[in-house]
Each structure stands twice: as C-alpha cells, then as structure tokens.
Amino acid sequence: MKIKSAGSVMALAAILTACGGSSHDPAATNGAAASQPATQYDASTLGAECLVLPAAGQKLQFSMYMNDVPASFYSADFKGVGPMSFEGADYQGIEIDAVSGFFYTANDVKQTALFKPEAPMIPLAAISHMDPGTTADDKRYRYTFQDEATGKFVTPDVTGLPLNASRTYAVYQERGVGGAPLSAPEKGTDVTVTYLGREDITVRGVAYRQACKVDVATNGKLRxxxxxxWLAPQHGIVKVEARSLNKPVSGYLETSGLISAK
Known part of the structure; x- marks a missing residue:
C-alpha cells in the first residue's frame, strides 16, 4: 500500500518523531488533567525538562491530519526502544509502526528513528524496515550536522536556547541498503530551531503547564x-502544527498520551 501524500506526511513526521511520554507522572498523559508543575520553570531559556524522549517500552499513539488533496487522517504508534548502537554511535531509539496510512513506500512496515535528548525534534539516524514478505533490503540513514554559526560539525543541542534565539544546522545525509556501507555525505537541507517561550496547552483533554514552544523550519531543495x-516538562513533544512553505499543504500531529507504560 502506498499513500499518495506519504511524502507530505513523512516531511511533517521527520521533525516530530520524538514523541512525549516520560516515566515521570504518567497519569498526566492518560486522559487525566495534568496538575501545575511544582516547579516554576525559567521561561527565558529552553529547559532540559522539556527535552524528553520516551523510555524503553513506553508506547504512545499520535494522530495526524494533512489537508493534502484529498485531505487525509493518519495515525501511528510510537514506542520507546531505549539505548541503541548504530554505525558505532549510541542513540535513543523510537519505533514507528503504521496504524493507518503511514508509510514511506509500498514495502516499508516500520521505521526506527534515532535521537539524542539534547534535540528530540531532530532525528540523527533512521532505519526503514522492509516487509519480510518482499526481497527488499532494509534502508539505513545517518545525518551529520554543521552549525552554521561556527562552521563546525556538531551533534545538535538546543538545551538552554535563549528566548527568541535560533540555532541553524546544515544537514548532510548518508544512505545504505542492507549490509552495504553508507554512502558519502550529501547536503540535504537546513533545519532551524527557535525558542518562542512557555505556554499552557491542552491536547485531547489533557492540560500541560509551562510547555516549551519552539519553531522548527526546514529548507530543502524540493520542500x-x-x-x-509544544514540549511539555517531563513529557516532551505533545503537539505539532506544520505547514509547507512551497506547497498548499498543512497539518497537525498530537499525542493521545501513554497507552502502555514500561
């Protein structure tokens, strides 16, 4: 099955796959209203308490809407994998399972996205798992980042980003199929993260207090x-609104909260 607007969905999901759901206060994500955090967080910087990845075994479901032609609804399960080694480096993994119309290509059945907690909105590597019933090999991707302010290659880190300040990275992609070595890095896009402050937000009936609000912009050759x-303290990303700047496509993604704990 191949979805006509899969490219639009994955472009949206590429910066969203770090879903919320820390092991801290899970009751606040299962449909009960969240209480005001005991700590009054500093709104002048993007705090580490918002930069959270799901722990191993934690599972969430995200719903997505894209006003493509035709307009489409999608859903996908996200599951924390925990620490993973990939091409000699250590990451935290998230598995993405198709639930309804969420595919890269006709043969993909699952994605694994790899992150560091210092920038949970930017995947550092990914594995596209093919349907075992086909002869297609899994595809592997690794991304390297050049800080456009310093020119140095770095691991993205937005911890402590000041209010209204931005950090921009040039993104280079390496690809591999099956057990073949990864290709040489190729410039793909730029990604800019801007911290916009704190807001209280309610997502599907759940209130999240003092959520960190960030703007994420990608500037690629084609899209x-x-x-x-919005990244809630101790929960991570709970809602995203996105739009294409060069095509008439927009959408949103939001979490239902934890549907299973560790």
Missing amino acids: QYRATA
Whole structure:
C-alpha cells in the first residue's frame, strides 16, 4: 500500500518523531488533567525538562491530519526502544509502526528513528524496515550536522536556547541498503530551531503547564516546511502544527498520551 501524500506526511513526521511520554507522572498523559508543575520553570531559556524522549517500552499513539488533496487522517504508534548502537554511535531509539496510512513506500512496515535528548525534534539516524514478505533490503540513514554559526560539525543541542534565539544546522545525509556501507555525505537541507517561550496547552483533554514552544523550519531543495511544537516538562513533544512553505499543504500531529507504560 502506498499513500499518495506519504511524502507530505513523512516531511511533517521527520521533525516530530520524538514523541512525549516520560516515566515521570504518567497519569498526566492518560486522559487525566495534568496538575501545575511544582516547579516554576525559567521561561527565558529552553529547559532540559522539556527535552524528553520516551523510555524503553513506553508506547504512545499520535494522530495526524494533512489537508493534502484529498485531505487525509493518519495515525501511528510510537514506542520507546531505549539505548541503541548504530554505525558505532549510541542513540535513543523510537519505533514507528503504521496504524493507518503511514508509510514511506509500498514495502516499508516500520521505521526506527534515532535521537539524542539534547534535540528530540531532530532525528540523527533512521532505519526503514522492509516487509519480510518482499526481497527488499532494509534502508539505513545517518545525518551529520554543521552549525552554521561556527562552521563546525556538531551533534545538535538546543538545551538552554535563549528566548527568541535560533540555532541553524546544515544537514548532510548518508544512505545504505542492507549490509552495504553508507554512502558519502550529501547536503540535504537546513533545519532551524527557535525558542518562542512557555505556554499552557491542552491536547485531547489533557492540560500541560509551562510547555516549551519552539519553531522548527526546514529548507530543502524540493520542500520547505515550518512547524510549531509544544514540549511539555517531563513529557516532551505533545503537539505539532506544520505547514509547507512551497506547497498548499498543512497539518497537525498530537499525542493521545501513554497507552502502555514500561
């Protein structure tokens, strides 16, 4: 099965796959209203308490809407894998399972996205798992990042980003199929993260207090997207609104909260 608007969905999901759901206060994500955090967080910087990845075994479901032609609804399960080694480096993994119309290509059945907690809105590597019933090999991707302010290659880190400040990275992609070595890095896009402050937000009946609000913009050769993401303290990303800057496509993604704990 191949979805006509899969490219649009994955461009949206590429900066969203770090879903919320820390092991801290899970009751706040299962449909009960969240209480005001005991700590009054500093709104002048993007705090580490918002930069959270799901722990191993934690599972969430995200719903997505894209106003493509035709307009489409999608859903996908996200599951924390925990620490993973990939091409000699250590990451935290998230598995993405198709639930309804969420595919890269006709043969893909699952994605694994790899992150560091210092920038949970930017995947550092990915594995596209093919349907075992086909002869297709899994595809592997690794991304390297050049800080456009310093020119140095770095691991993205937005911890402590000041209010209204931005950090921009040039993104280079390496690809591999099956057990073949990864290709040479190729410039793909730029990604800019801007911290916009704190907001209280309610997502599907759940209130999240003092959520960090960030703008994430990608500027690629073929597609340019801009998204606003809300990252709740101790939960991570709980909602995203995104739109294409060069095509008449927009959408949103939000979490239902934890549907299973560790």
